[in-house]
Amino acid sequence: MLVYHLYANNSIVSYSRALFLCEQEMEFQQMLLRVQESLTGDEVQDMVFLCSDLLSPKDLSTVTLGRELFSLLENRNLLSPEDPFLLLELLRIMKRNSLLRNLPFDAFTQASGMLYAQRISPYRQLLYELSESICDQDLKNIKFLLIKTLPRKKLEKDMTLLQLFWEMEKEDLLGEDNLDVLKDIIASIHPGLEKRIIQYKTENFNTVEDQVDRLSLAEGAAGISGDHSQHLEFNPVFEEGSTNLPVTEIPEIQHYKMKGDRRGVCLIINNYDFRACGLKNREGTDFDKKRLKGVFQWLGFEVVAEQDCDRMRMLQVLRDLAARDHTLADCVVCCVLSHGREDGIVGVDGNTVTFKELIETLSPRWCSSLYQKPKLFFIQACRGGKEQSAAFSQTFSEDEDMPVSDAAVPRDSIPEAADYLLAMSTVPSYVSYREKDKGTWFIQSLCHNLQLLVPRGIDLLSILTQVNSDVSKKTDKSGKKKQMPQPEFTLTKRVVFPAPKTPPPLP
CATH class of the missing domain: 3.40.50.1460 (Rossmann fold)
Incomplete structure (x- = not known):
C-alpha cells in the first residue's frame, strides 16, 4: 500500500510539473509572437546579422520573419523559456527598450536562475553600431570606395550596410581581427566613427604595452583560509622618454574632463x-x-x-x-x-x-x-x-x-x-x-x-x-x-x- 501511495504521489508531482512546463512554454511562445509582431522587416534582418556567428549562413539565408529566426534558435538550444537571455540581449543591442519593458521577461528569467551571459560577440555589436550611424549617402560613398574591390554586380544591388559587411567578410576584407580596410573607409567617410573602431581594437586586442595601469581588486580567494586582504598589482606604463625624468620630478595627475553640457x-x-x-x-x-x-x-x-x-x-x-x-x-x-x-x-x-x-x-x-x-x-x-x-x-x-x-x-x-x-x-x-x-x-x-x-x-x-x-x-x-x-x-x-x-x- 505504501508503494502505491508513493507511486501515486510521484505521478501527481510529475503531472503537475509537466502541466507547469507546458503552460510556461505556451506563455513563452506567446511572448515570441508579440516580439515578432513588433519587429519590422529591417529589424529582423538586423537580428539575423547579429546571430550570424551562432547559426549557419545557409539557415539564415531563408529567414524573413522573426518566428523563423526564433525557431532556428530554439532548435539549436539557444533560446527557451529556461534561457531567454539571447532575446533579451538582441533587443537591448537594438535599443528596443520600450518593448523590453512591456514584455513579461521576469517570469522566465527569475524561474531560470541563470546568469545573464553574453552571446553576441563585441565584433557583431560594433558592426551593428556602425550601421546605425551611417546614412544612405554615406553608404553610397562606401560602395564607391569598394568598387574596385568587390564585384560591381553586388555593389549595384539595393543592399544595406550590414549586407555589405557580409559581402566584405566573404571576400576576406573584414573580420573580427581584420578591421583595417573598414577603418580606412570609415575614416574617409565618417571620421567620428573611426574612433569607435580604434576603441574596439584597444579593448579587445590590446597588448601589454597598450594597457593602462590597472589595480587587481580580487578579494581574498576562497582557497586561502582567512585571507580577506586586497591585493594590489601595478603594471606601470611609461611614455617614451619618461625614464629620463629626474627622480624628484612628480608628473601631474590628470583630471577627467568635467565640462560637458x-x-x-x-x-x-x-x-x-x-x-x-x-x-x-x-x-x-x-x-x-x-x-x-x-x-x-x-x-x-x-x-x-x-x-x-x-x-x-x-x-x-x-x-x-x-x-x-x-x-x-x-x-x-x-x-x-x-x-x-x-x-x-x-x-x-x-x-x-x-x-x-x-x-x-x-x-x-x-x-x-x-x-x-x-x-x-x-x-x-x-x-x-x-x-x-x-x-x-x-x-x-x-x-x-x-x-x-x-x-x-x-x-x-x-x-x-x-x-x-x-x-x-x-x-x-x-x-x-x-x-x-x-x-x-x-x-x-x-x-x-x-x-x-x-x-x-x-x-x-x-x-x-x-x-x-x-x-x-x-x-x-x-x-x-x-x-x-x-x-x-x-x-x-x-x-x-x-x-x-x-x-x-x-x-
Whole structure:
C-alpha cells in the first residue's frame, strides 16, 4: 500500500510539473509572437546579422520573419523559456527598450536562475553600431570606395550596410581581427566613427604595452583560509622618454574632463521593504535616499530613483541606464542602498546581484558612450556578518537607539577595466550600520563631505579618504560597534567635480 501511495504521489508531482512546463512554454511562445509582431522587416534582418556567428549562413539565408529566426534558435538550444537571455540581449543591442519593458521577461528569467551571459560577440555589436550611424549617402560613398574591390554586380544591388559587411567578410576584407580596410573607409567617410573602431581594437586586442595601469581588486580567494586582504598589482606604463625624468620630478595627475553640457545620470536604487523574503525592512534608508538625491542634484546630475527592486529589476534598471546615450555626459553614478550577502547585493525578493554583474552592466562593451569616462558606484550594504569592535566582539539586542546592520561580501572582483570606482560602506566580511532616525553612517558621511569639500576643489578619492576617517571614528552609545569603509578603483585620472554655483542643500 505504501508503494502505491508513493507511486501515486510521484505521478501527481510529475503531472503537475509537466502541466507547469507546458503552460510556461505556451506563455513563452506567446511572448515570441508579440516580439515578432513588433519587429519590422529591417529589424529582423538586423537580428539575423547579429546571430550570424551562432547559426549557419545557409539557415539564415531563408529567414524573413522573426518566428523563423526564433525557431532556428530554439532548435539549436539557444533560446527557451529556461534561457531567454539571447532575446533579451538582441533587443537591448537594438535599443528596443520600450518593448523590453512591456514584455513579461521576469517570469522566465527569475524561474531560470541563470546568469545573464553574453552571446553576441563585441565584433557583431560594433558592426551593428556602425550601421546605425551611417546614412544612405554615406553608404553610397562606401560602395564607391569598394568598387574596385568587390564585384560591381553586388555593389549595384539595393543592399544595406550590414549586407555589405557580409559581402566584405566573404571576400576576406573584414573580420573580427581584420578591421583595417573598414577603418580606412570609415575614416574617409565618417571620421567620428573611426574612433569607435580604434576603441574596439584597444579593448579587445590590446597588448601589454597598450594597457593602462590597472589595480587587481580580487578579494581574498576562497582557497586561502582567512585571507580577506586586497591585493594590489601595478603594471606601470611609461611614455617614451619618461625614464629620463629626474627622480624628484612628480608628473601631474590628470583630471577627467568635467565640462560637458550635463554632469550625467545618478541612479539611486533604494531597497527598503524586504517582507517578501523574510529579511527585516531597512528603516532609515529613506534618509540616505533623500540626502543623496539632494547632493547629486546640487552637483549637476540628473537623479533617477528606483524603489524596492528585486534582482531582475536591479539588473534591468542598470541595462536601461547603459542603453542611454552618455555622449554629452561627464560620468555616471550608481548608488545602491540594500541588504548585502557574501555574494552580492540582495534584492527585495531575497535574490542577489553580484558585484561583478552590477558593475559590468555599465562597461564600455555594453555602453560605448561611457568609454574612458568615470563610472562611480557607491554601495551601502553589508559584506558579511562580523561586527567590528573597538575592544571586544559582542552581540547586542536590537534597540531603537542602537545602530542596526544591513547584513543578510563579495568574493567577486570588479572587472579589470579602467575608469571604475566601487566605494563600499565596509570592508569584506563585516557589517555596516544604519541608524533608523538618521540613515547610514557611510552615506551620511559621504554626502556631508561632498558638500564640504567639492567647493574647495578636492578630488573624489581624497573625499573618500576623509569619509573613511570620519566613519572609522563613529560608534554607537556603548562605544563598541565600529565600521571601516573601503574604496576600490581602477580610475586612471582624478575625479574633481566642478564647484556648484548654488549653496549646498540642507542636511
